[in-house]
Amino acid sequence: MSGEEDELINLKQFLEERIALIREDYFVRNKNVHESIKADLDLPEETFNKLQNMCNPKLFNPEESQREISSIEDFDSENLSFVEYLKNIYTRPNKRNQPVEIRFLKNLAKLNELEPENEDQIQAPDIILSVQLSQPLNSKLRKLAWSEDFLVLGQNYLCELKDKITCHRDEIRIGEFSEDPESVKSAPSMKDFIKSGYFFIENCLYNDMRNENNDISEVVRKWGEEKKIGTFESKTMENTKFIDLNIKIGFPYLYTHLGNCEHLLIFTSVKLVNPSSDCYLKSKYPILKDKTRGRFTFCWCCNKIYAKWIVCNSKYAVDDPTFLCERCLKNTHYLLAEKTDEENMEVNEEQEENEEKLKKAFDFKVYHYSQI
Ligand SMILES: [Zn+2]
Numbered sequence: 001m002s003g004e005e006d007e008l009i010n011l012k013q014f015l016e017e018r019i020a021l022i023r024e025d026y027f028v029r030n031k032n033v034h035e036s037i038k039a040d041l042d043l044p045e046e047t048f049n050k051l052q053n054m055c056n057p058k059l060f061n062p063e064e065s066q067r068e069i070s071s072i073e074d075f076d077s078e079n080l081s082f083v084e085y086l087k088n089i090y091t092r093p094n095k096r097n098q099p100v101e102i103r104f105l106k107n108l109a110k111l112n113e114l115e116p117e118n119e120d121q122i123q124a125p126d127i128i129l130s131v132q133l134s135q136p137l138n139s140k141l142r143k144l145a146w147s148e149d150f151l152v153l154g155q156n157y158l159c160e161l162k163d164k165i166t167c168h169r170d171e172i173r174i175g176e177f178s179e180d181p182e183s184v185k186s187a188p189s190m191k192d193f194i195k196s197g198y199f200f201i202e203n204c205l206y207n208d209m210r211n212e213n214n215d216i217s218e219v220v221r222k223w224g225e226e227k228k229i230g231t232f233e234s235k236t237m238e239n240t241k242f243i244d245l246n247i248k249i250g251f252p253y254l255y256t257h258l259g260n261c262e263h264l265l266i267f268t269s270v271k272l273v274n275p276s277s278d279c280y281l282k283s284k285y286p287i288l289k290d291k292t293r294g295r296f297t298f299c300w301c302c303n304k305i306y307a308k309w310i311v312c313n314s315k316y317a318v319d320d321p322t323f324l325c326e327r328c329l330k331n332t333h334y335l336l337a338e339k340t341d342e343e344n345m346e347v348n349e350e351q352e353e354n355e356e357k358l359k360k361a362f363d364f365k366v367y368h369y370s371q372i
Pocket residue numbers: 136167168169170257261262263
């Protein structure tokens with residue numbers, strides 16, 4: 001369902017109303033595609049068999065009618081541009097170049113091959129919601145850009161979605177690394193440091209209060225009251241399931257983490273679980289359906305490699321701060337360190353294989369810049 005934008009949907013009620021409309025055997029899982037289609041179409045046996053014969057892929061090309069077709073590669077594509085197109089996308093060596101829909105369908109097919117353990121089966125009847133998240137709102141992008149697309153179950157808790165959302169700001173390593181850029185590998189990341197966050201859906205703030213997190217929505221609620229915008233409810237996301245929500249399809253809601261990193265969140269559709277065609281493994285949800293990579297910042301020196309460092313107070317930089325890649329930072333801001341006599345004595349084969357020790361050529365500051 002992708003209804004009117006202003007229509008508030010009580011998801012529990014939505015599920016109950018749909019259950020009343022469907023056949024009893026709808027939630028019986030049928031892995032046989034033909035049987036599943038047959039059940040969905042609800043046609044007499046004879047009509048279905050006729051239809052099945054008419055749709056036989058062997059009739060796709062009359063000249064090929066005698067040939068057994070087991071895969072897309074078997075089709076003769078001389079005059080069939082659509083087959084050529086399919087062949088092309090199915091056989092691309094780099095999976096990343098395949099259209100998103102094909103990648104998702106292939107993954108879904110693989111997931112559906114797995115036989116769920118009893119406790120890992122979706123407790124049908126249930127619903128599946130499509131949820132879209134934007135890139136951070138306060139980023140340099142002027143236009144709104146989408147980042148991730150998830151499928152969540154009605155039975156999923158809101159915190160399960162939060163745990164699957166990725167944002168490049170979560171991966172920023174905390175600290176100033178000019179003395180030893182290599183130490184960035186062992187430095188804590190932002191998400192290790194700030195674990196709190198909230199969803200803002202229909203005037204309610206759902207806080208992540210696991211791990212002794214703070215209620216970071218408190219300041220928003222106070223601000224709302226002071227500015228007479230309204231009184232917002234507050235709940236915990238680890239105790240709220242999606243099925244408990246009232247939502248509007250296509251309406252912009254909010255996900256906030258790291259204190260002030262804001263992402264728009266939109267529900268794009270809601271439907272009943274179809275046990276024969278949807279992934280039936282409960283543990284796989286929320287499923288990441290699509291991920292759009294944001295715009296990358298290239299190194300301001302070589303303009304070839306992605307920037308990894310933010311450099312401040314550098315006497316060589318035209319702009320302050322400057323974004324540099326690893327190679328340009330080391331080549332322009334560091335000198336080979338002279339080894340002391342003691343260090344020379346300790347040199348062994350293993351150390352010789354390691355990179356040379358570097359020291360700062362002058363005073364500046366360096367911070368990590370994450371782009372995932
Ligand atoms: Zn973010």
